[in-house]
Amino acid sequence: MSIYLDYNSTALVRPQVQAIMAEVLAEGGNPNAVHALGRRARSRIETARAQVAALVGADPTAVVFSSGGTEANAQGIASAIAAGCERLIVSATEHPCVAEAAMASGIPVEVLPVDGNGVVDLDWLAGALQRPGRAAVAIHHANNESGVIQPIAEAAALVRAAGGWLHVDAIQSAGKIAVDMRALDADTLTVGAQAGRGAGIRRAGRARGADPGAHPARRRAGAGPARGHREHGGHRRVRRRGGDRGWRA
Numbered sequence: 001m002s003i004y005l006d007y008n009s010t011a012l013v014r015p016q017v018q019a020i021m022a023e024v025l026a027e028g029g030n031p032n033a034v035h036a037l038g039r040r041a042r043s044r045i046e047t048a049r050a051q052v053a054a055l056v057g058a059d060p061t062a063v064v065f066s067s068g069g070t071e072a073n074a075q076g077i078a079s080a081i082a083a084g085c086e087r088l089i090v091s092a093t094e095h096p097c098v099a100e101a102a103m104a105s106g107i108p109v110e111v112l113p114v115d116g117n118g119v120v121d122l123d124w125l126a127g128a129l130q131r132p133g134r135a136a137v138a139i140h141h142a143n144n145e146s147g148v149i150q151p152i153a154e155a156a157a158l159v160r161a162a163g164g165w166l167h168v169d170a171i172q173s174a175g176k177i178a179v180d181m182r183a184l185d186a187d188t189l190t191v192g193a194q195a196g197r198g199a200g201i202r203r204a205g206r207a208r209g210a211d212p213g214a215h216p217a218r219r220r221a222g223a224g225p226a227r228g229h230r231e232h233g234g235h236r237r238v239r240r241r242g243g244d245r246g247w248r249a
């Protein structure tokens with residue numbers, strides 16, 4: 001008998017989600033089409049969007065589906081830069097995809113240290129935020145290896161007071177513990193279900209413009225019900241504020 005212990009890396013798909021995905025695969029349909037099959041596919045996506053939004057207390061129009069956590073985090077950082085941030089502060093224990101996106105961004109990157117328990121140093125953050133230049137801060141909610149939960153609301157208060165931007169990678173927390181985007185006060189939030197499907201969420205504003213084309217309804221449909229169950233796939237971002245043209249608006 002084998003026992004699978006790597007759920008934080010990728011999780012098994014629950015039968016409930018498998019069933020929904022199988023249904024949508026069998027249905028087919030272009031969700032942008034006006035015929036009945038297309039409208040059915042669109043309805044599947046919108047149901048999933050609402051389920052994702054409900055998971056983190058966001059408006060469904062704030063959800064942007066993505067291919068996975070890496071893409072969602074990269075776009076969260078890109079959004080901050082597009083919004084005028086001139087420097088990045090990235091916690092020392094972020095997932096490598098966040099650190100790599102930051103290094104590739106072309107703007108200065110500082111590393112937010114953690115203490116012996118793996119918790120971000122808020123005093124250091126407060127000091128760093130006083131330095132010149134609008135800062136975007138990236139802190140993950142829960143660590144994928146240690147499980148350490150970061151004091152996001154406290155960090156958000158510091159970021160907010162300094163007029164900065166907060167991106168939170170909640171891939172390892174959403175579906176396991178309560179994640180409330182408003183309470184966390186994040187500008188952008190990434191959530192996922194660890195099986196390669198993706199989505200993003202904004203806290204306010206329509207995000208549909210970021211999601212053009214023929215949507216893969218079978219993947220989106222599976223992402224919604226998977227949200228509440230870590231055994232399923234899906235990633236999404238949530239944005240606190242912004243326009244109606246996707247992450248970078």
Ligand SMILES: Cc1ncc(COP(=O)(O)O)c(C=O)c1O
Nearest residue numbers: 009068069070095144169171172
């Ligand atoms: C905290 C965290 N962020 C980002 C990622 C990257 O997600 P993906 O593999 O879907 O690109 C992972 C993957 O496990 C993760 O645990």
